[in-house]
Amino acid sequence: MPDLPPLTLYLAAPRGFCAGVDRAIKIVEMALQKWGPPVYVRHEIVHNRFVVDALRAQGAVFVEELSECPDDRPVVFSAHGVPKSVPAEAADRRMIAVDATCPLVTKVHNEAARHHEAGTQMIYIGHAGHPETVGTMGQLPPGEVLLVETVEDVARLQVRDPAKLAFITQTTLSVDDTAGIAAALKARFPLIHAPAHDDICYATTNRQAAVKAVAPKIDALLVIGAPNSSNSRRLVEVGSAAGCGYSMLIQRAADIDWRALTGVRAIGLTAGASAPEVLVNEVIDAFRTRFAVTVEQVETAVEDIEFKVPRILREPA
Structure with missing residues (x-):
């Protein structure tokens, strides 16, 4: 051999x-x-x-x-x-x-409800059609939540009262892209209320930070996740923005384009927040059949958060 x-x-x-x-x-x-x-x-x-x-x-x-x-x-x-x-x-x-x-999405829902009760119109930074966007915008009556996806959308907004505005965000967006849209909103509407705490969830933020830390070390980045997973797709974009010449989303090891990886000597591997570790191990095993692999972990944060399940599941049947 x-x-x-x-x-x-x-x-x-x-x-x-x-x-x-x-x-x-x-x-x-x-x-x-x-x-x-x-x-x-x-x-x-x-x-x-x-x-x-x-x-x-x-x-x-x-x-x-x-x-x-x-x-x-x-x-x-x-x-x-x-x-x-x-x-x-x-x-x-x-x-x-x-x-x-x-619960972090519910926090955004509650935030929107509080602003609505105060007569404030909401602007939502998110992706049209994504289930989280549909769910959050559906917390309030039609017209009470305006969607923006880009900085350009901010310039086209028509609001009811520039003095009574607040914005919230989808929890799975790119931290950097959202910051740009938020800055555009604040520039156009100086009185707009920003979230008290960043709506982008800790897991999204942490996974993007880890990709940024890995990026200078690698020739290519593979992100394990589904095509309809917003946070996984953002990881691909973060990798590209951080300088990865090849940044690709795969669902499983079978999706790896081996020809595109010809000649590479260092590859970054991550997984979106809905991808199980078994798929990471599957990809590592696939690489071991073709390369003499050395695995190094680049850790930027430790997560120890746990959320309770609803009471109805903890009660006897």
């Missing part, structure tokens, strides 16, 4: 599952244990096919709308959050509903 070329794999840390994702998966598993299958889940519980398929094998049924759920089976709302109309409909139908919304 010929000698394998040397390769250093730099593992970014933190990476992979965050506390909100851990909690959401646990909620579905506990619901299946408590009520038995099937348990319905409105939207993918988290954006990862591997996780969704594993839960489906245990008896979870994933649907896009509540209308696809029977009245007599439990339904779980995804970690991304849902518009207010969804739990209201579930209550009208007397369904057993379990809310797996990440």
Whole structure:
């Protein structure tokens, strides 16, 4: 067997599952244990096919709308959050509903509600159509939340009263891009209220910081995550912005473009907040079949946050 070329794999840390994702998966598993299958889940519980398929094998049924759920089976709302109309409909139908919304997303929902009660119009920095965006904007009546995705969108905003504005953000955005949009909002609307604490979640911030720390050491960056995972896609963008000539999103080891990695000697590897560590190990094993691999971890933060599951799952059946 010929000698394998040397390769250093730099593992970014933190990476992979965050506390909100851990909690959401646990909620579905506990619901299946408590009520038995099937348990319905409105939207993918988290954006990862591997996780969704594993839960489906245990008896979870994933649907896009509540209308696809029977009245007599439990339904779980995804970690991304849902518009207010969804739990209201579930209550009208007397369904057993379990809310797996990440507590950090719920914090943004509560923030929006407080501003609305004070008569303040909201501006939401986020991606149109993303479930978290739909859920957050759906907390308030139509027209009360205006969406901006870029700095250019800020210039086109038409607001009710420039003196009564506040902004909030999607929790999974790029820290750097959001800072630019926030600066544009403050420049155009000097009286706008900013969040008391950054809405971008700790896990998103930490994973982006780890990629920035790895970037100077590597020839290419691989991010394990789903195409519809906002935080995973932002990690790819952060890698590119930090100087990685090749920064690519993959779902599993089978997606690696080996030809694009010809001649590389140092590769960064990370995973989005909804990607399990088993997929990281799968990618490392794939590299070991082609290279003499040295693994080095680059750790920029330690995460020890844990969120409680809803009370309904902790009570006896």
